[in-house]
Amino acid sequence: MAARGLMIQDIQGESTRMVGLAGDTSMLSEEAILRHECVERVMRVSEPYKLAGRRFHPQDTVVEATEAARIGGGHFAVMAGPCSVESEEQILSIARDVKHSGAHFLRGGAFKPRSSPYAFQGLGLDGLEMMKIAREKTGLPIVTEIMSQEYCEIFARDVDVIQVGARNMQNFPLLREVGALGKPVLLKRGLSCSIDELLQAADYVLVGGKSPVILCERGIRTFETATRNTLDLSAVPVLKKKSHLPVVIDPSHGTGHWDLVYPMALAAVAAGADGLIIEVHNQPERALCDGQQSITPFLFDRLMRKIGQLRTVLAENL
Numbered sequence: 001m002a003a004r005g006l007m008i009q010d011i012q013g014e015s016t017r018m019v020g021l022a023g024d025t026s027m028l029s030e031e032a033i034l035r036h037e038c039v040e041r042v043m044r045v046s047e048p049y050k051l052a053g054r055r056f057h058p059q060d061t062v063v064e065a066t067e068a069a070r071i072g073g074g075h076f077a078v079m080a081g082p083c084s085v086e087s088e089e090q091i092l093s094i095a096r097d098v099k100h101s102g103a104h105f106l107r108g109g110a111f112k113p114r115s116s117p118y119a120f121q122g123l124g125l126d127g128l129e130m131m132k133i134a135r136e137k138t139g140l141p142i143v144t145e146i147m148s149q150e151y152c153e154i155f156a157r158d159v160d161v162i163q164v165g166a167r168n169m170q171n172f173p174l175l176r177e178v179g180a181l182g183k184p185v186l187l188k189r190g191l192s193c194s195i196d197e198l199l200q201a202a203d204y205v206l207v208g209g210k211s212p213v214i215l216c217e218r219g220i221r222t223f224e225t226a227t228r229n230t231l232d233l234s235a236v237p238v239l240k241k242k243s244h245l246p247v248v249i250d251p252s253h254g255t256g257h258w259d260l261v262y263p264m265a266l267a268a269v270a271a272g273a274d275g276l277i278i279e280v281h282n283q284p285e286r287a288l289c290d291g292q293q294s295i296t297p298f299l300f301d302r303l304m305r306k307i308g309q310l311r312t313v314l315a316e317n318l
């Protein structure tokens with residue numbers, strides 16, 4: 001089968017073994033496969049996402065960025081930090097604060113996908129160096145966005161979780177390349193992409209066979225203008241049903257308003273999200289990017305406590 005260009009996934013259950021074949025299976029005849037004595041049943045799967053889907057992978061995937069930072073399958077993780085790295089002092093101060101409040105990852109953009117070419121574009125490789133310093137000083141693994149294939153090697157070496165932003169969710173060559181890097185990929189849902197398109201994009205990464213994927217719902221474009229985007233919270237249970245991959249919610253981009261972050265973060269936890277990615281800034285009014293949706297370290301600390309309480313309640317057997 002591999003010689004025909006198909007990907008083979010072997011799933012060993014308690015009493016049965018399933019073999020998944022992904023790729024162009026139109027040339028395979030079900031009858032011919034059934035002639036093998038060990039084959040009991042052949043099933044054609046209609047979902048276009050074979051690797052991200054639950055059918056061949058019934059158990060939840062746990063993505064392990066470091067031993068202490070796991071997400072999925074009951075491991076809940078919070079990624080927090082500024083939209084953009086602005087200076088060493090800024091990222092260090094925020095990293096220390098969010099670590100103190102219990103964040104598991106530090107987020108911070110070095111390469112920024114801005115709608116306007118005249119807006120702050122991020123500090124680039126200098127920003128990445130500052131993220132690395134913050135990791136060294138706090139021990140927090142780092143999450144940062146890749147925008148172009150030219151930085152793949154550097155990201156594979158230096159970054160713990162590689163973010164593919166909403167605007168690049170369907171940049172298929174980039175998805176294929178990050179799928180070969182062997183680092184977890186945080187894949188954000190495109191602004192006008194359906195859940196099935198998100199899962200197909202995840203398959204582009206997973207086909208590389210090396211990089212696990214964390215899915216992220218960050219709000220979609222609708223007719224509503226009261227919020228920056230419409231946070232599709234129903235994506236959490238829908239994705240959990242369709243896919244084994246961890247699901248993270250971004251209430252910052254999902255709403256665009258700092259005062260909506262706290263309630264929507266709690267709602268995401270209640271809906272069953274495996275984690276959150278939240279923009280935190282020590283001086284939101286002076287932020288170079290997304291200050292209006294960034295919460296202060298003080299509010300983040302309160303939110304983390306409330307999340308702890310909520311998770312305790314949710315874990316109780318009622």
Ligand code: PEP
Binds near residue numbers: 164167253
């Ligand atoms: C970000 O996380 O700062 C970002 C730009 O996200 P998105 O791709 O969801 O807009």
Ligand code: MN
Binds near residue numbers: 083084253279289
């Ligand atoms: Mn942002």
